[in-house]
Amino acid sequence: MSDYYKTQASVAEYIQMAKDVNGGALIKKLQMHLPAPASILEIGSGPGTDWNLLTAHYEVTGSDNSPEFLKYLQTNYAKGQFLELDAVTLETTEKFDGLYSNKVLHHLRDEELKTSIIRQKAILNPDGIICHSFWKGEGSEMFKGMLVNYHDHTSLLDFFGKDFELLLTEPYAEFEPEDSILMIAKRK
Numbered sequence: 001m002s003d004y005y006k007t008q009a010s011v012a013e014y015i016q017m018a019k020d021v022n023g024g025a026l027i028k029k030l031q032m033h034l035p036a037p038a039s040i041l042e043i044g045s046g047p048g049t050d051w052n053l054l055t056a057h058y059e060v061t062g063s064d065n066s067p068e069f070l071k072y073l074q075t076n077y078a079k080g081q082f083l084e085l086d087a088v089t090l091e092t093t094e095k096f097d098g099l100y101s102n103k104v105l106h107h108l109r110d111e112e113l114k115t116s117i118i119r120q121k122a123i124l125n126p127d128g129i130i131c132h133s134f135w136k137g138e139g140s141e142m143f144k145g146m147l148v149n150y151h152d153h154t155s156l157l158d159f160f161g162k163d164f165e166l167l168l169t170e171p172y173a174e175f176e177p178e179d180s181i182l183m184i185a186k187r188k
Contacts, residue, residue: 008068021174023050023102026133026182030100031057033167033184034129038097041123043087044104048073051080054100061094088112090119098129103180106134106149113149113159121163121187128187130164136171136181156183163188 027050034040036057045051045062046069054060062077063085064070073082083092087104099120108116120130137150151159153169160166164185171178 006066006068021049022053023100023133024053025172026050026102026131027053027057027100029168029170029182030098030129030131030184033186034058034098034131038129039095040098040100041083041092041094041096043085043090043099043101045069045073045082046104048077048080050100050102051077055080058098061096088116088119090116090123092123095123095125096128097125098131099124100131102133103135103174105132106151107147108149109147110149110159117160117163124187126187129167129184130160130187131182131184133172133180133182136179151181153181156181160185 040058051062062082134151140149168184174180
C-alpha cells in the first residue's frame with residue numbers, strides 16, 4: 001500500500017480535500033439492515049467524519065493504518081476507541097456486529113481484498129453485516145501513488161459472494177452520477 005496517508009502533510013491535504021464529503025446517506029442505508037445498538041468496526045476512519053456520524057447510532061471502534069490519522073483521531077475524538085489496523089490483515093481478536101468502510105477497500109489489490117474478506121468474516125459475529133463503498137467502474141489506476149481498484153455489482157459478487165449474502169449493491173453519486181457503488185451484505 002502507498003505511503004500517501006503516512007505523512008502529516010498528506011493527511012492534512014486529504015482532510016482538506018474530503019472536508020465536504022461524508023457517508024451520511026450510506027449510514028442511513030446501513031441502519032435499514034443493522035439496527036442500533038450494534039457494535040461496528042470502521043475500517044479506515046481517516047479524519048473521523050463517518051466515525052462521528054456512526055457513533056450517533058452504534059457502538060463504534062475506529063481504525064486506521066496511518067499513525068498520522070490515528071494521532072489526528074485521538075486528538076479530535078479523545079473519547080473514541082481507535083485501533084491501528086491494516087485493511088488486509090485486520091489483526092484484532094475483537095468481534096463486531098458490523099463492519100463499515102467508505103472508499104477504503106478499493107486501495108487493495110485483488111489478492112489483498114480476498115484476504116481482507118476472509119478476515120472480515122472471521123471478526124464478524126454470526127449474521128454480521130458489512131457496509132462498504134467503492135469507486136464504481138472497471139480496471140484500476142494509480143492516484144497520488146495509491147491504487148484505485150474499481151468495482152461494480154458483478155465484481156463485488158465475485159469477491160464477496162462466497163462468504164457473504166449481498167443484500168444491496170447500489171450506484172450513487174459522490175462527485176458525478178453513478179461514480180460510486182455501495183454494497184451491504186450479511187455474513188453467511
